[in-house]
Amino acid sequence: MKKFLLKHIIEFIKTNNSNITEMQLEEVEYGLESIYLTITKMIIIFSLAAGLHILKEVIILTIFYNIIRSTAFGLHATKSIYCLITSLIMFIGGVYICNYINFTFTTKAIICLICLICIFKYAPADTYKRPIIKAKKRKRYKIISFISASIFTILILLYNNNILSNYLLVGMIYSVIMIHPLVYKIFKLPYANYKNYNLGLSN
Numbered sequence: 001m002k003k004f005l006l007k008h009i010i011e012f013i014k015t016n017n018s019n020i021t022e023m024q025l026e027e028v029e030y031g032l033e034s035i036y037l038t039i040t041k042m043i044i045i046f047s048l049a050a051g052l053h054i055l056k057e058v059i060i061l062t063i064f065y066n067i068i069r070s071t072a073f074g075l076h077a078t079k080s081i082y083c084l085i086t087s088l089i090m091f092i093g094g095v096y097i098c099n100y101i102n103f104t105f106t107t108k109a110i111i112c113l114i115c116l117i118c119i120f121k122y123a124p125a126d127t128y129k130r131p132i133i134k135a136k137k138r139k140r141y142k143i144i145s146f147i148s149a150s151i152f153t154i155l156i157l158l159y160n161n162n163i164l165s166n167y168l169l170v171g172m173i174y175s176v177i178m179i180h181p182l183v184y185k186i187f188k189l190p191y192a193n194y195k196n197y198n199l200g201l202s203n
Contacts, residue, residue: 005036030129037080044084045091057095060164064171065090068152072123072145073132074178075189090174098166105160108169112153118176119149125179131193138194149175 010029013020020028042062049058077083103111124141126132132141152172159165177183184191 037083041080041084041087045087048088049092049095052092054092054095057098057167058091061091061094061098061167061171064152064168065174068119068145068148068172068175069178071141071148072119072125072175072179073127073130073141074125074175075184075187076127076129078187078189094170094174098163098170101166103166103169105157108156108160108165111169111173112156115172115176116146116149116153118180119145122176122179122181125181125184125191126193128190128193131197133194133197 009032010025013028014025045058045062046055049055077086120142123145124132124138132138149172152168156165156168156172181191190196
């Protein structure tokens with residue numbers, strides 16, 4: 001189904017845009033594939049969450065995670081089934097962590113500090129399919145990610161006794177896990193892929 005849809009959309013784009021390059025087509029295809037996989041994955045996750053009566057909580061955790069993820073980026077599973085399994089564990093399991101584990105103020109403060117350091121050091125983290133070649137883009141994404149994480153930290157510590165504080169914390173932890181080079185190494189995925197490209201394109 002996925003290949004059928006992508007093939008016809010790409011053919012339509014090629015037919016109606018004669019000036020489009022192969023590289024641009026690859027970028028479009030990658031984007032469309034990501035959208036398709038995200039939608040199908042979310043349908044499955046949200047359906048299961050609804051069955052477990054935790055749909056609202058899963059949506060909240062997903063939103064908080066993706067706020068930082070959208071600029072910090074990070075690794076992607078090599079197969080869609082791996083991505084689905086990981087996402088189910090993260091978001092379904094994450095809700096129960098948020099609801100049933102009590103983090104002390106000190107624990108939250110330490111975790112937030114570690115997350116801020118990691119985001120400052122490692123964000124944005126690219127993939128071999130989508131390297132962030134330009135240095136200006138990397139710097140911009142780093143700044144935005146750090147600002148987002150700083151706002152998260154303020155809210156987490158300010159509303160320490162509120163359950164939303166746990167959702168913000170877990171969402172930020174997940175974002176940091178996805179950009180950490182150790183996690184890339186564990187999954188045997190290449191890190192800092194932009195370094196493989198011509199340095200003349202980095203400005």
